[in-house]
Amino acid sequence: MVSRSAEPRPGSGSSPAIDAVSLAIIEQLQEDGRRPYAAIGKAVGLSEAAVRQRVQKLLDQGVMQIVAVTDPLTVGFRRQAMVGINVEGDLDPVADALTEMPEVEYVVVTAGSFDLLAEIVCEDDDHLLEMINKRIRTLPGVRSTESFVYLKLKKQTYMWGTR
């Protein structure tokens, strides 16, 4: 009795396949994370309670989260950079170390001429320099880094699934 047909392993790629209604709910909440359930229900053709239960499940499953996102510039972080990193041997220790730094917003393992990409959010140039030079380049296993300092953010959306 191992069945339980429609429950793929979590974290792995193959998710329960969000249906069209849940997608529509997500789209509503991508426009306004505080939109009332009743209004969402009217938009997607469901009752208020049904929407509430679906939203709760989506949150519990980790499919989505409802959060405030800010423009880093307006909250005092004036230097950002993407750092490409090449590593000697196992990537995980380096990736994990980066993950634990609060200034590192984003870490991804890539195929290509960098092993890792990390986005860094800093208060000023000194802070950025210290991060790259003292914190990242000194990590054991880091062979080389290349920095791309942000000059202008042209687009930043959170609209996955809205297509």
Place this chain on the structure above:
Amino acid sequence: MVSRSAEPRPGSGSSPAIDAVSLAIIEQLQEDGRRPYAAIGKAVGLSEAAVRQRVQKLLDQGVMQIVAVTDPLTVGFRRQAMVGINVEGDLDPVADALTEMPEVEYVVVTAGSFDLLAEIVCEDDDHLLEMINKRIRTLPGVRSTESFVYLKLKKQTYMWGTR
């Protein structure tokens, strides 16, 4: 009567300097975008109405937005990549063209060996290939591109200001 003292031009860097209380409110909403105003007020030492007014102003000013964010994998986007782009001449036409593509989640002008970085979210390999080869590399002014296909996302936060 041109005054209007405390209204910096929007989009420009110099914001009204968010005070500590607003920062605390933002932190609350970064933990849970639907947290009730009364609960936030209790946490930051303000009345419910005051919190509501501040949140509304932060939203109106564009300092923050409250949105649902999803894991691309669970909503059916299985290929992502960062693309570094080098451009001939003015960057803006290329950046603007990228900005209008729904598959492009993120566009930034950088200093370094790439002029632009763009993050792409696609459904599968075919889709990704078409984006890079047919849509991006054919844009007028694009001199060269380099792709970094995501193998594993290790960290993704929305915690600016929470430090």
Place this chain on the structure above:
DNA sequence: TCAAGATTTGACTGAATCCGAAGTTCTTGG
């Protein structure tokens, strides 16, 4: 095909929340 089991849906209710409007305090500038 049919029946048992599980999940989802829709309605109902009290409690909590949201929202607008007024009044008060505090700061700013003349």
Place this chain on the structure above:
DNA sequence: CCAAGAACTTCGGATTCAGTCAAATCTTGA
């Protein structure tokens, strides 16, 4: 010193939220 503006608090009514429960729907296995 006074006026104007901004921010905060209080207050009441309308809305929304969060459980519960029965009915409906879908899946599973014989």
